[in-house]
Amino acid sequence: MVLSKDYGQLQRQGRQLKSRIAESMVFLRRFVGAPRQVGSVIPSSPYLTRAVLDKIDWSQVRNVAELGAGTGVFTRSIVRRARPDARLLVFEIDPDLQRMIGASHPGLKLYGDAQELPAILEDLGIDKLDGIVSSLPFTVLPPAMTARILDAVQDTLVPGGKFVAYQYSKIMKRHFESRFSEIRTSFVPINIPPAFVYECRGDLRKK
Ligand SMILES: C[S@@+](CC[C@H](N)C(=O)[O-])C[C@H]1O[C@@H](n2cnc3c(N)ncnc32)[C@H](O)[C@@H]1O
Numbered sequence: 265m266v267l268s269k270d271y272g273q274l275q276r277q278g279r280q281l282k283s284r285i286a287e288s289m290v291f292l293r294r295f296v297g298a299p300r301q302v303g304s305v306i307p308s309s310p311y312l313t314r315a316v317l318d319k320i321d322w323s324q325v326r327n328v329a330e331l332g333a334g335t336g337v338f339t340r341s342i343v344r345r346a347r348p349d350a351r352l353l354v355f356e357i358d359p360d361l362q363r364m365i366g367a368s369h370p371g372l373k374l375y376g377d378a379q380e381l382p383a384i385l386e387d388l389g390i391d392k393l394d395g396i397v398s399s400l401p402f403t404v405l406p407p408a409m410t411a412r413i414l415d416a417v418q419d420t421l422v423p424g425g426k427f428v429a430y431q432y433s434k435i436m437k438r439h440f441e442s443r444f445s446e447i448r449t450s451f452v453p454i455n456i457p458p459a460f461v462y463e464c465r466g467d468l469r470k471k
Contacts, residue, residue: 270329271327274378281414282336283392287307287315287335287337288306288307289296289307289308290335290360290361290364291304291306291307291334291335292305292306292467294334294358294360294361298358299354299404300401300404301357301358301401301405301461302334302358302401303400303401303403303404303405303432304432304456304457305397306456307334307335307337308334308337308338308399308430308455308459309452309454309455309456311339311454312318312430312452312454312455312459312461313337313338314341315391315430315450315452315461316336316338316397316428316430316461317341317342317345317397318331318428319428319448319461320395320426320464321427322345322346322350323345323347324394324405325346325347325350325395326347326349326351326394326422327350327351327353327390327392327393327394327396328342328346328352328353328393328395328396328397329352329354329355329381329393329395329396329420330342330349330352330353330355330396330397330398330399331351331356331378331381331396331397331398331399331413331417332355332356332357332378332398332399332400332401333354333355333356333362333365333399334356334399335361335362335364335365336354336361336364336365336368336369338367338397338399339352339354339365339372340368342371342397343369343372345415348411348469351373351388351390352372352373352454353373353375353381353384353385353388354372354373354374354375354380355374355375355376355380355381356376357376357377357378358375359376362374362376371454373388373425378398378400378413378416379409379412379413379416381413381416381417382416382419382420383401385420391419391424392421392422392425393420393421393422394421394422394425394426395421395425395426395427395428396417396420396421396426396427396428397428397429398417398427398429398430399429399430400413400429400430402414402439403427403431403432403433403435403436405429410439414439414443416468418443418469420468421467424465424466425465426463426464426465427444427462427463427464427465428461428462428463428464429461429462429464430452430459430460430461430462431460431462432457432458432459432460433460434460436462437449437460437462440462440464442468443464443466443467443469444465444466444467444468445465445466445467445468446465446466447462447463447464448462448463449461449462449463450463
């Protein structure tokens with residue numbers, strides 16, 4: 265009895281490992297094809313995923329966007345954490361990655377370029393977002409694109425709403441500081457590469 269339970273658990277872990285390896289291979293191929301768009305060779309670790317998503321009080325979130333979903337490591341956890349009545353808009357510019365997420369989350373709202381965030385909210389009749397989670401590689405994206413996406417983030421967050429973004433360096437810190445009044449930084453060493461998590465709030469343009 266105990267043995268069969270252990271065996272079942274082992275089988276489940278084996279399946280999870282296999283799908284993680286397959287996911288990492290897909291991601292690596294996308295990175296080789298478009299390094300400046302993908303920005304990383306491997307999906308985020310569970311430690312980084314947790315560090316980012318723990319910054320949001322999911323019980324208060326009704327409308328939330330994820331920017332740069334990749335293979336969906338954050339998406340899976342957001343779906344688990346979000347309220348049943350929450351609306352999650354997922355942005356991933358790579359159509360193949362977008363299809364991959366769609367296959368495991370039928371019914372999820374999937375979009376392409378994060379620059380379209382304000383236009384999409386308008387189309388959906390959503391006024392503002394309570395939170396935005398970003399995995400975008402801002403330092404390697406074209407600077408004009410990074411600026412437009414950060415403008416879009418500020419334009420679409422409710423006052424007091426949180427923007428949580430991870431980065432592999434501190435280069436973006438001063439950009440975030442020029443836009444948000446409250447910033448908390450933490451560091452997650454167990455990730456490839458290790459990452460800084462920025463928790464940003466308070467639009468400085470509205471002061
Ligand atoms: C560093 S990967 C993160 C993937 C995943 N969230 C993770 O943490 O493992 C960044 C992702 O952002 C996507 N991306 C880059 N520019 C984008 C844009 N303008 N709009 C939406 N997604 C974008 C890339 O295709 C890539 O999948």
